[in-house]
Amino acid sequence: MRSIELLSEPVIAGIAAGEVAERPASVVKELVENSLDAGAVRVTVEYDDADGGRIVVTDDGHGIAGDELELAIRPHATSKIRDLSDLDGVCSFGFRGEALASIGAVSKLELVSRRRLDEAGAVIRVEGGNVVDVGAVGARPGTRVTVSDLFGSVPARRKFLKSASAEYSLAADNLRRIALANPGVHLRLLRNGRAAFDFGPVENLAGRLRQVYGRELATAMVEIEARHAGLVLTGSLSPAGVSFGSAKRLSLFVNGRWVHDRALFRALMEAYRTYLVRNRYPAAVLFLEVAPDRVDVNVHPAKAEVRFDDAELVQRFVIESVRDLLRGSASPLGRWGLSADDMERLSRNVPGERRRDAPAARSRSDGRGVPREPSSTHARPATGEEDAELPGYRPTAVEDAGERCAEEQSTLPLDADPTAELPDVLGQVF
Ligand SMILES: Nc1ncnc2c1ncn2[C@@H]1O[C@H](COP(=O)(O)OP(=O)(O)OP(=O)(O)O)[C@@H](O)[C@H]1O
Ligand SMILES: [Mg+2]
Structure with missing residues (x-):
């Protein structure tokens, strides 16, 4: 039996780093969150996966x-x-003071920054957690973080990474989520020097949905706004009958923070239960606002999980609000008048670069505003592409939910399906 010894600082840092900087996608998330916390309105992510890889975030x-x-x-x-x-009452994405240290412990990190009023910028370089250089440098106002040789010194971590394209895809999904929650921010992603997407600032979620998912799906999605007992739910949902083979288009945010929350996920899936066949998922971008002292955001190193003071109330609220929508404007006979063909085509929507230059297909309706009855209220299993890999992250401006408290509503019994588990792929996000 070996004796008990205190670990050295580098080993402690390396172990701690693994919780935050798990993969390239989590590095992208942390760096862009820092940019948003710094009030950036223009953020560029350069993601290079050739030659050992490099991530550069400029804000x-x-x-x-x-x-x-x-x-x-x-x-x-x-x-x-x-x-x-x-x-x-934390309203920023960051609060742990760990992300840069964690990333720096497992990579070569360069941080260049200049405040608007400063005449010059400053730079610091870190390798494996050690500062190797610090000094003045010419720089534009803002911050640029360059991360290279990620996990170069941590072979155990590299072993668990997926293929380069799968890792890139997770990072791009994280960024799309950030984009969805921050429509006013100009977000660009370049992969190996080529533009993957360029989302200029837009007024609202509807505009962002068009950029991220394309006009057709964005137009078919139905807005939700519900209030109850100090909870506010807003966002956009795919109508009954439209569904996807992965949860890639499903993003849940609490006070602007993207969360990977089982209770919320189950609540959403429960609301859709009678409208979806097994292993199909809706497109949903849902923002839950709750007074900050009613939710604990400090329960997960990557800040991806939260705890509510009354999780059951939150679940009921989400289930009922979404069900109401699915019975009304998002129902199969809702105002969009989607035909079975429409639903099937929408269910093949692929977010991402490939679709970027394609002309937006027009949603079909009967042209007279009269909804047509679809042949089935259930989405058919997709006949086209099934999503190979899954989602990432996202967040934005936090409104004071406390001031937006709502009228009381009656509640339905909570009968969330206990078998509705988070898809495994979601667990791979961080
Ligand atoms: N892009 C940026 N612009 C301005 N300041 C930044 C930027 N990135 C980091 N900082 C500063 O560096 C500090 C440390 O960043 P780091 O991400 O390590 O911690 P954090 O954001 O405070 O908390 P967390 O670990 O939860 O992300 C931040 O608190 C912030 O003051
Ligand atoms: Mg941070």
Whole structure:
């Protein structure tokens, strides 16, 4: 039996890093969240997976003071909270002060930043957690983080990565989620120097949905807005009859933060239960707002899970609100008048670069605004492409849900299907 010994700092850092910087997609998520926390309205992600790989995130946010760069890359150093009580009202994506330190511990990281009023920028370079260079540099206002040789010193981690294209796909999905929740932010993704997508700022979610999913699916999706007992649910959902072979187009946000929450996922799937065949998923972008002191965001290293003070209330609220919509404007006979053909075509929607240049197909209706009855209320199993890999992440401006408290509603019994598990692929997001 070996004796008990304290681990060395680099080993501690390497172990801790694994929780936050699990794969390229989580690095992209953390860096872009930092950009958004810095008030950036223009963020560019360069994702290179040739020659060992490189991720560069450039933003026009408020930047970091030169003399704070060394702090920024240290564990437990943050500008976002000061004490534990701040966690009750945290509105930024970051608060743990760990992301840059974690990424820097398992890569070569360069951080260049300049505040608007500073005459020059500053740079710090970190390799395997050690600062190798720090100094002044010419730079535009904002911040640029370059991460290369990710997991170069952690072969155990590299072993668990998927193929280059699958990792890229997860990162791109993360970014799409960020885009959905931040329509006012200009988000660009380049892969190996070529534009993958370029989402200019738009007014609202509807505009972002058109950019991310294309005009046809975006137009078919139905807006939701519901309030109950201080909870506010907004977003957009695919109508009954349209479904997909993966949960790729399913994004749940709590106070602007993308979450991987079983209770919310189950609630949504329960609401759709009678409209979907097995292993089919709706397209849904749902934003739940709740007073920050009613949800604990500090329960997961990647901040992807949350705990509600009354999870059952939240579940019931989501189930009932979505069911109401599916019985009304998102029903098979809803205002969109989708034919069975429409539904089948929509169910083959593929978000992403391939569709980007394609002319947007027009949604078919009878042209007189009279809904046509589909042949079935159930989506057919897709005949076209099934999604090979799955989703990522996303978040935005937080409104004070406390001030938007709603009138009381009656509640239906909660009978969420306990077998409705999160798809495995969701677990691969971080
Ligand atoms: N793009 C950026 N623009 C401006 N400041 C930044 C940027 N990225 C990081 N920072 C600063 O560096 C600090 C450390 O960033 P880091 O991501 O490690 O921690 P965090 O965002 O505070 O918390 P978390 O670990 O939860 O993400 C931040 O608190 C912020 O002050
Ligand atoms: Mg951060």
